[in-house]
Amino acid sequence: MSPPFDASITAPQDAWEDKRLADLHPVAWANPKPMDWYQLVIVGAGSAGVAAAELAIAMGLKVAMIERHLIGGTCLNTGCVPSKALIRTARLYADMRNAGRYGGKVPDHIEVDFTAVMDRVRRIRSHLSGGSSVRRMASLGVDMFFGNVRFTGADTLMVNDLTLRFGKAMIATGTRPHIPNVPGLREAGFLTNATVFNLTELPKRLLVIGGGPVGCELAQAFRQLGSKVTIVQDKPLFLEKEERDAAQILSDAFARDGIEVRLNTTATAVRVENGVKQVDLLSADYKSTIEVDAILTGVGRVPNVQGMDLEKAGIKYDDEKGISVDDFLVTNNPRIYAAGDVCLEDQYTDTAAASARIVVNNAFMRGRMRLSELVIPWCTYTDPEIAHVGLYVREANLKGIPVKTFTVPMHQIDRAVTDSEEGGFVKIHIREGTDTILGATIVARHAGEMINEITLAMVAKIGLRTLARVIHAYPTQAEAIREAAKAYSRTRITSRLRARLQKWLARTTE
Structure with a gap:
């Protein structure tokens, strides 16, 4: 009988895994001799850490980055990348079983080669690991350290037995899975x-x-x-x-x-x-x-805040909520910032990277960029996908903001019908009396791609009136966004305006 599946399962040591580990934490890597002083020390080499390092190096700063486990963090190693690779193959098998929906014939015998499925996941993960490899970081000019971090003061920390002094530091240690307390x-x-x-x-x-x-x-x-x-x-x-x-x-x-x-x-x-x-x-x-x-x-998820002696740096944190920061991502130690999942409520890869860029700008360019100014989309990659950006109606109601919503079912969109993907909708919320977009939810097979158009409109302060004039390639499922915008435009034709138009038309046809 096969042994039980458990948390101790490790990845097969194949060529793909060997390459990934060589990229992200080489066994033979020797930590460099620390500089006397770094302008920026980054603790954690996930999405936030890598984004901060790239921007800081481009600005000409002296940068050190420390990682305890693998560069790339959760997204590359155990999150976004492997899960989306797995989901793509799973959808392929689902489509084969549903071939009749598309006028096809269901194969007589559909056999899932799970070993091959997971081999593909590891191959893709290994391929993408090169973009965050230790050698790439070092080639950019980052002093890359591996080991455990302990803060020893307001402007010093130790990685293993090495002391690093810094002008500014950024903590981006991310999160780990929460394990429910179930007996046995x-x-x-x-x-x-x-x-x-x-x-x-x-x-x-x-x-x-x-x-x-x-x-x-x-x-x-x-x-x-x-x-x-x-x-x-x-x-x-x-x-x-x-x-x-x-x-x-x-x-x-x-x-x-x-x-x-x-x-x-x-x-x-x-x-x-x-x-x-x-x-x-x-x-x-x-x-x-x-x-x-x-x-x-x-x-x-649980924030990774333990074992770093944060108290010695005067950093306030909570075991459940993570590191406390203000809207500029500064901790209560003005030298030290935090970014990414260890301090954010919205725990998404691009949000982590965006927060890291806020840190670098605020710390070294006298910036006053605020976390609260970010427009953050997200997507759950089920089938259909569920994507959202901005406010929900319940949130707007709590803030006393009057809302009007325009909803277009996907079964009214030609491309969704031809794709046999009619389930879902595009729902856009605006501030009543204006065309200002407050938020949107999209349920569709490609909702994660579609939400970006609305996110761009919100960032650029483009209203529904302008979106209604945007010509979309036909046929595409994103036309649902334009249809929602057109529904708004039709509400602008009031009875008074209609009466004026009718009078004008009557005069011009006399």
Whole structure:
């Protein structure tokens, strides 16, 4: 019998993995001799750290960057890159099974080669690791250190046994998976996003604890690859941040795919019997037990703030919320900033990079860039995707902002119909009485691509009136955005204006 899937699973040591590790943390790497003083020391070499280092070097600064594990952080190694590679292959298999929707014939025998699927994930991850490699960082002029960091004062820290002095420092240590406190879970073994991409064998039965973006994405991907998947969520809904009609469409998609979703349900205990994981579930007063081969936890993230002696640098932090910063990303030590997931509520790769650029500008160019001024889009990469930017209606209501919403169902868009991808909508919120865009939600197969047009409009302060004049290539699904804008334009034709037009037309035709 196969051993249980658990958190100790490591990636196969193949050529792809060897290259990735050689790029991101070479075994033979020797830390350089520190300079007497650095203008900027960056703690953490994930998306935020790399973005800060690139900008600071371009400005001619003396920069040191320290990483405890792998350059590239969660995004490259255990997050965005491997998950999207896996999701793409999973969608391929889903499309094969749904070939009848497109007038095709479903293959007689669809066999998932999970080993090949994961080999592709590792190959893509290895290929992209070159862009963040230690050699590239060093070639730019960054002094790259590997090791554990301990702050020793307001302007000094140690990495292993080396002391680094700095004028400014930026902490970008990111987050790690939160492990739910379920009795027996650790003993039985479990997966997180940090280990799930190391699998080489497809679990026949998978339990996903948590109905957030990570849990939903991976649950659907593994179901499309052939696992029997159950999602357990202790809340009455999943994707609780999103609008309810968006989450409902995804719920329908999960039902279509055969994913069992148990809401208001808690995993209360785990045990292993005859090599099989037994998970006790509680929903209200109803108790049940399911058998699974693997358990994936996706119930949030924990900031990496421990073990750095932040107190010695006078830095305020919280074990759950991370490092405390103001709107300029300064900690309560004016020499030290923070960026990325370790201090942000919106934990997305591009947001981390954007926050790092704010830090460098504010620290060295007397900038006054504010975190609150960022317009931040995000996307959950399920099928269909759910993307959002700006305010939700409930948020606008809490702020006392009057809102008008324009919604276009995807089944009214020609390209969505020809693609047999009619499920979803484009919903744009504006400040009532104006054409100012406050926010938008898109549910569509390519929502992550489509949301960028609205994000650009918001950043450039382009209103719906202008978007209505933008000619879109036909046919594309992004036409739904223009249709929403056209719906706004039609509201501008008031009864008084219509009456004036009719009088003018009557005179011109006499």
